[in-house]
Amino acid sequence: MNLVLARHGETEWNREGRIHGQSGPGLNANGEKEILTLAEELIKLKPDRIVSSDLRRTTQSAAILVSVLRIPFHLDTRLRECSFGTLEGTLKSEVRSRLGTDLPDDASPYDFHVVGGENREEVLERHLLFVQELEERYPKEIVVLMGHGRGLTTLWNVIKPGDVIKRREYRFFDPRLLHAALPRN
DSSP, X not given: OEEEEEEOOOBHHHXXXXXXXXXXXXXXXXXXXXXXXXXXXXXXXOOSEEEEOSSHHHHHHXXXXXXXXXXXXXXXXXXXXXXXXXXXXXXXGXXXXXXXXXXXXXXXXXXXXXXXOOBHHHHHHHHHHHHHHHHHHOTTOEEEEEEXXXXXXXXXXXXXXXXXXXXXXXXXXXXXXXXXXXXXX
């Protein structure tokens, strides 16, 4: 199996600099255009299916991809973005006054337990378990994972530390690289 990690398109909260987490609006007009452009790029990869987070901005993004790629898709809660707890909906510029520190970028270690959210290990664990299930279910397919910046970047950083997946970008990789990069118990 090969995976294509793809981020949802722009929302008004992205434009305003607000933290989404597991909240937030659907795509704006620019976000819809971003996903149409992404679909034109992904068509060259000939993916077999799309699996999407169940949050509104990703389900809308996946639906646009499906309309172009004409492949099946389903939703899974394990692909949800990191929970930021009470920071969700907050402007990123206000985080320092609430936490005493800036919001860590998507590729940095993070722990949002203090505000009722998740930490890096929790987000990584649910993404890794999901990828393992996909490997068993679709061993010979190319699967697009439609997800979120921090969630997908956390997964991707197992292979490529420090690399952030931005909107309009995707990453293509073989999950066996994850197994090679993870510490053995």
